[in-house]
Amino acid sequence: MKNTNKTKQLDPAYVCGHKDPAAVRELLTKIGDKWSIFLVLSLAKIHGNRARFSELERSVPAISQRMLTLTLRNLERDGLVTREVFPEVPPRVEYELTILGKSLLRPLDGLVEWVSANWEDVKKAQSDFDSK
């Protein structure tokens, strides 16, 4: 695949030396948004990895209804959670981690561990940097 363009026009996926750093970024951009992590981790610790809308609203503090809906919809779109609507009054909707969603918990735990081990260092680096 000859390329006579300037570097800035290359496809990021072919450049950074890993198979697909663009996909990694895309993933991190997704789960790095304001609420996804809280929802995934909340579902992870709930029995059956399943909860209804209002439960999630309560377990994720300060989330707005709007963002809860939007975030869950994105997670559903990515195949990380399922959404099941029960035709009752009042309506009941339950969300559950998929196999795919659960599989994400392992690499996620790696990050949780890293944060546990190194977060103080990060905070210290920040305050050192800021005091200059």
Added chain:
Amino acid sequence: MKNTNKTKQLDPAYVCGHKDPAAVRELLTKIGDKWSIFLVLSLAKIHGNRARFSELERSVPAISQRMLTLTLRNLERDGLVTREVFPEVPPRVEYELTILGKSLLRPLDGLVEWVSANWEDVKKAQSDFDSK
């Protein structure tokens, strides 16, 4: 620690069942931004984990000078990279992954692996979802 407030007013760190999901989110928000991952992975694959500004600009396609500067500054602030200025003309500035920055590569590799193994599933879930 008694708490008589409504759920929405709780500190997120105490609620989600992990030690500090807020810190995990904060990390993911950082490295989940548009360019950090590319820079960290670029430095990771370079000999000595060290490169100068213009090298990074070339290895991370389509990044603007402004965002390269800002992103590197943030990584430096978090203690993930160092910045060394050489008093020459023309000026030379080199960036290098710190120990802390390198330690992040391990959990990051977990994510890279997950993406390699599951990204097609995610894309398929997305197209399935979108076609409805």
Added chain:
DNA sequence: CGGCATCCGTTCCGATACTG
């Protein structure tokens, strides 16, 4: 109960121009 539609302030980020 579990949404959706709208409004609106904030943040992000690319483009451009300028500098030691």
Added chain:
DNA sequence: CAGTATCGGAACGGATGCCG
């Protein structure tokens, strides 16, 4: 070469109101 300063559009996300 490696920045900094400024501008403006786009995206994010909270608040509010309405609805089946």
